Amino acid sequence: MHDSGDDHTHPHAHDEAHEPGAPERWKHDGVRVIPGDRLDANTAQTPGMFRQAAVNAARVGAQKIWAGTVAIQPDAKTGVHHHGELESVIxxxxxxxxxxxxxxxxYVAEAGPGDFIFVPPFxxxxxxxxSTDEPLHCVLVRSDNExxxxxxxxxxxAETPETVYWVDPIHRHP
Incomplete structure (x- = not known):
């Protein structure tokens, strides 16, 4: 036993949620579960692509991240681009x-089911x-809502989008 004069009962800063009688601060502003069958398809849609938001400012109040799903039709390709300061994970x-x-x-790389792709800024x-005959289904996470x-x-x-353009609200037709 050490004798530091500290009885380990000194006051600590507590969140108000831990104080007796405090409102349930985190009940509606805490962790959220977004069921997979309740994603928001109320986003701009393009033929050949189905995009749904799971986490964004409108749905859960996210300020620094966006997450959702995207289904891309066979043989679709974007034009050449970058995403500025955004980081993306697919x-x-x-x-x-x-x-x-x-x-x-x-440079070229391919990814299949279970793989992650990281796209750095710029x-x-x-x-x-x-695939020319199978759709591509992905989860997309971006480091900003914008x-x-x-x-x-x-x-x-490198591969001309002559058949089908990969077009969605952030990838425009050239």
Whole structure:
């Protein structure tokens, strides 16, 4: 036993939620569970793509993150772009995603079910459904609620979106 003069009963700063009789502060402003069958399809939709929000400012009050699902039809491709300061994470649920990136899209990688894709800020890239006959289903998480897309028309697409453009509210038709 040490004798520091501290009886370990000194007052601590407590959240008001822990104080006796305090309102249930975190009951409605705390953790949220968003059931998979209750995602918000009230987003801009484009033929060939079905996008749903799970976490955003409107649904749960998120200030610094956006998360949702996206289903992309076979052979769809974006134009070349970057997302400014945003960081993005794509989790592949089913299908095959191909990413091309670099100043001339000189790098390529593919991801399948269970794989994560991280897209750092300002990286020029092109997103591609690598399958010509299967849809691509992903979960998308962005580091901000505001969608940012900077199209790069001076960079030639590695795979021309001649069949189907991957178009959604942040990926516009060139």
């Amino acid at each position: 989790y592949v649920v089913s299908g095959r995603a191909r990413m091309r990136w670099g100043d001339k899209l000189e 990286v020029p890239h092109q997103e591609i459904n690598a 969608a940012v897309v900077v199209n790069l028309p001076d960079v030639e697409a």
